[in-house]
Amino acid sequence: MKTGFASITTGLVGVILASTVVVLLLGAGILLQENLHRQEQKFRADLRLDLFLRDDTTPAELRELADQVKSLTGYESFEDQDKAEAYARMQGTLGTQLLPAGGYNPFPNSLIVTFVPKATTFQNFQSAENRLKSIRCVEGIRYPKASLMSQENIYSFFGKAAILLLLLVAAALFLTMWLGVRRIALARKEESRILVLLGANWKQIGLPLIGKGLTIGIAAAIAGLGLLYLFWHLSSRLSLQLSFITGNGIAIVTACSIVAGAISAIVAVRSQLK
Amino acid sequence: MTDELLRLEDIGCLNDRGLPLVEHVSFVLNTGAILWVTGPAGSGKTTLLEVIIKERRPDVGKLSFRGQPLWDRGSIKRSQLRRQIGVIFQEDYLLTGHTVFENAAAALQFTGCSLSVLRDQTYQALAEVSLTAKAEQGVHLLSSSEKRLLSLARVLAKMAPLVIADLNTCEVDQKVIAPRLETLASYGCGVLIFSKQRSQTTPKAPVTAELMLR
Numbered sequence: 001m002k003t004g005f006a007s008i009t010t011g012l013v014g015v016i017l018a019s020t021v022v023v024l025l026l027g028a029g030i031l032l033q034e035n036l037h038r039q040e041q042k043f044r045a046d047l048r049l050d051l052f053l054r055d056d057t058t059p060a061e062l063r064e065l066a067d068q069v070k071s072l073t074g075y076e077s078f079e080d081q082d083k084a085e086a087y088a089r090m091q092g093t094l095g096t097q098l099l100p101a102g103g104y105n106p107f108p109n110s111l112i113v114t115f116v117p118k119a120t121t122f123q124n125f126q127s128a129e130n131r132l133k134s135i136r137c138v139e140g141i142r143y144p145k146a147s148l149m150s151q152e153n154i155y156s157f158f159g160k161a162a163i164l165l166l167l168l169v170a171a172a173l174f175l176t177m178w179l180g181v182r183r184i185a186l187a188r189k190e191e192s193r194i195l196v197l198l199g200a201n202w203k204q205i206g207l208p209l210i211g212k213g214l215t216i217g218i219a220a221a222i223a224g225l226g227l228l229y230l231f232w233h234l235s236s237r238l239s240l241q242l243s244f245i246t247g248n249g250i251a252i253v254t255a256c257s258i259v260a261g262a263i264s265a266i267v268a269v270r271s272q273l274k
Numbered sequence: 275m276t277d278e279l280l281r282l283e284d285i286g287c288l289n290d291r292g293l294p295l296v297e298h299v300s301f302v303l304n305t306g307a308i309l310w311v312t313g314p315a316g317s318g319k320t321t322l323l324e325v326i327i328k329e330r331r332p333d334v335g336k337l338s339f340r341g342q343p344l345w346d347r348g349s350i351k352r353s354q355l356r357r358q359i360g361v362i363f364q365e366d367y368l369l370t371g372h373t374v375f376e377n378a379a380a381a382l383q384f385t386g387c388s389l390s391v392l393r394d395q396t397y398q399a400l401a402e403v404s405l406t407a408k409a410e411q412g413v414h415l416l417s418s419s420e421k422r423l424l425s426l427a428r429v430l431a432k433m434a435p436l437v438i439a440d441l442n443t444c445e446v447d448q449k450v451i452a453p454r455l456e457t458l459a460s461y462g463c464g465v466l467i468f469s470k471q472r473s474q475t476t477p478k479a480p481v482t483a484e485l486m487l488r
Contacts (some may be wrong), residue, residue, distance in 0.1 A: 194367045196326070198428075199356035199384040 012212060015180025016219045022173040023224025024231075029169055030249040031232065033162040033243045040155045044120040049128055050142040051111040055083075057137040069111065072128050074119015079112040079188055086110060108139060113231050122148045160200060170256055177220075178264035181213050185268040206269035213265025214258060221257035225250060277305045278327065278341065279436050279464040285335035287321050295321045299335070301485055305435065306457040308456055308465040310472045313487030319468040320364060322487075323440050326360060326466075339436070357384050360429035362439040362451065366421045368413045375400065375409040378427045385432065399431035402454075419446045426451050434463070441469040448473045 051065070062080075069078055081089075086107040091097070099105065116123065126141045132138050185192075192205045230245050245253070280303040287295040296318030303309050307368065313319055322450040325337065326329035328344055331375065337344040339355055360381065368377050379396040387395070400406045403423040416424065429437055436459055441447040459465045472484055 191369050191371075194369055195380065195384075196353075197329070197356065197361070197363070197367060198381040199353050199359075201351075201384075202352035204384065 011180065011184045012216070015177065015184070015216050016223070018176050018180060018221040019216055019220035019257065019261075020227065022169060022176050023220045023253060024227045024263070026169045026256060027165065027175060027224055027228035027245060027249070027253045028231070029162060029166045030252060031228065031242060031245045033159070033166065034245055034249055036155065036158055036162065038243065040151075041117050043151060044117045047115070047120040047125075047143065047148065049113040049125060051109040051113065051132060051138055052140040052142070053110060054137050054139045055109070057109065061135075061137040065111065065132070065137055068132060068135065069113055072113070072115070072131070073124055074115040076114045076116050078114070081110045081112060083107045083109050122152050167192065170260070173256060174264060177213065177216055177260045178267060180216065180244040181209065181260070181261075181264045181268045182271070184212060185209055185271070202269070206266075209269050210262060210265040213261040213263075213268075215257035215261070217261025221254040224257065225253060279303050279305055279339065280466070281336075281338045282322075282326075283336040285322070285325060285329065285332045285337065287318070287325060288333045296325075299485075299487070301483075302465055303436070303464045305458050305464050306462050308459045308467070310356055310484040311466065311468045311487060312471055312484060316471060317487035319487060320440055323361075323363075323438060323468055324439065327359060328355055348360060353384070356435055358436060359439045360434035361433045362422075362425045362429055362437075362441070362455075364440040364442060366425055368421060368424060370414060373410050374405055374413055374416065374424060376432050377413055378405075378409075381382070381432045382429050395433065396427075396431045399427040402430055403427045418464065419444075422446045422451060426454060430458075431455075433461075435465070436464045438466045439468065441467060441473075443470055 051069070053062070053065075057065075066078065069075060083105050086109075087099070090107065113128075122145070125145075125148065129143075131139045133141055162223050188209075192200075195205060229244065232242065235242060279302075283300050284472065285299040286297045289295050299318075299322060301309060311319055321330065325332045326344075330364075331345055336346070339350060339358070342350045344350060345354065369380060375396060378400050379392055382392055382395060397406060397409070400409055403426055405420065405423060405427060408420070413421065413424065421442065422442075429439075437455060439451065439455055441452060448469075452467060452469070455465050455467060
């Protein structure tokens with residue numbers, strides 16, 4: 001039997017529109033979080049640990065140091081750079097003759113260690129420094145201590161804020177859908193009561209409402225992601241270099257929307273059948 | 275041979291303050307029989323109806339429908355029970371915003387019959403109460419008498435083994451619906467009628483009994 005309620009159709013459209021706005025916010029939150037994460041990965045990928053070696057380092061000491069370096073957490077590779085190479089590189093960068101021919105080269109021999117991005121944390125660099133600084137052949141250790149600390153603080157703060165925001169938006173999405181589906185259910189409450197008196201079971205009352213919840217979830221996900229794409233496209237014209245959300249992000253937004261729609265409908269059905 | 279449809283044994287219900295709404299009600303309704311349950315307003319007729327359709331649990335007593343208990347362990351499900359009963363309520367309980375046809379078919383649709391059977395039986399029932407011409411109209415356009423007749427059509431379309439009616443004192447209930455329900459007994463239905471008094475216009479039905487509530 002058809003519903004025949006104009007108010008239910010209006011209510012359905014209203015809930016879809018309201019949910020679309022919240023899904024859009026959820027998508028925008030995920031987009032910002034993903035871009036922040038990408039930025040962090042990029043920052044971390046450029047981080048190196050420079051070990052400056054004494055001029056009198058023996059090959060045996062160098063081998064021992066290499067073994068120690070290889071055992072560091074998150075170790076990826078190392079590059080051995082001798083002082084002549086370091087000097088040549090600096091000279092090439094500056095484009096001028098830095099030293100008189102045959103003069104003393106003050107640049108040290110060095111070992112440039114790279115780590116996997118996950119391991120390029122301040123804590124890991126500090127622990128590596130503590131382990132290696134006592135080795136005799138190591139004259140000095142360098143990594144961007146100050147900037148790494150401040151960047152980590154920034155990423156940590158914004159990362160936590162983004163997760164909190166996403167949780168709040170997800171809760172708002174559920175609340176929006178629940179209130180909307182509940183309103184639709186309430187509009188049908190009297191009809192449902194009569195149908196139950198006439199022999200309808202919970203499936204006949206509940207499944208159409210759960211169907212509506214799923215419809216709201218799917219429609220809001222499609223409309224919300226469509227709007228997000230539109231806004232992202234417009235933002236790229238404003239020189240905001242943000243990447244659109246990944247497949248995982250799209251899946252999370254869609255799943256949140258559909259699950260919120262289904263759960264809110266089930267909650268509304270339960271209250272209606274009491 | 276008569277089959278037992280409905281059995282009530284010493285049924286009693288209390289209100290929120292613990293005062294009795296109905297007490298010691300017992301009867302057996304067989305197929306093809308008619309039972310009038312009469313009594314003044316407040317004597318517990320509607321309460322008894324609610325107990326029979328599993329809308330209200332009795333405080334004491336036992337009920338069974340076709341030998342199956344209604345409230346004990348392993349009892350018949352509420353929706354299954356209601357699909358086997360046609361009820362005319364004191365209030366019309368019509369689906370507002372739906373057509374006359376949809377309302378007449380509302381109870382029948384849950385019995386699992388085919389669409390063609392649903393259409394045929396519904397139109398036949400509407401014809402019996404002279405509402406065929408208004409089948410596609412909204413129920414809000416019907417008069418109160420027509421709404422009562424539509425409630426009757428909903429029961430006629432369903433052709434349930436047990437028919438229960440909670441009748442008003444209005445003329446259509448007493449002079450049209452009650453006699454029509456009594457004729458259903460001759461088709462093998464068990465008919466249970468709740469009313470303030472037994473209708474005087476009713477022709478002699480196959481097996482008729484009266485239970486008076488006080």
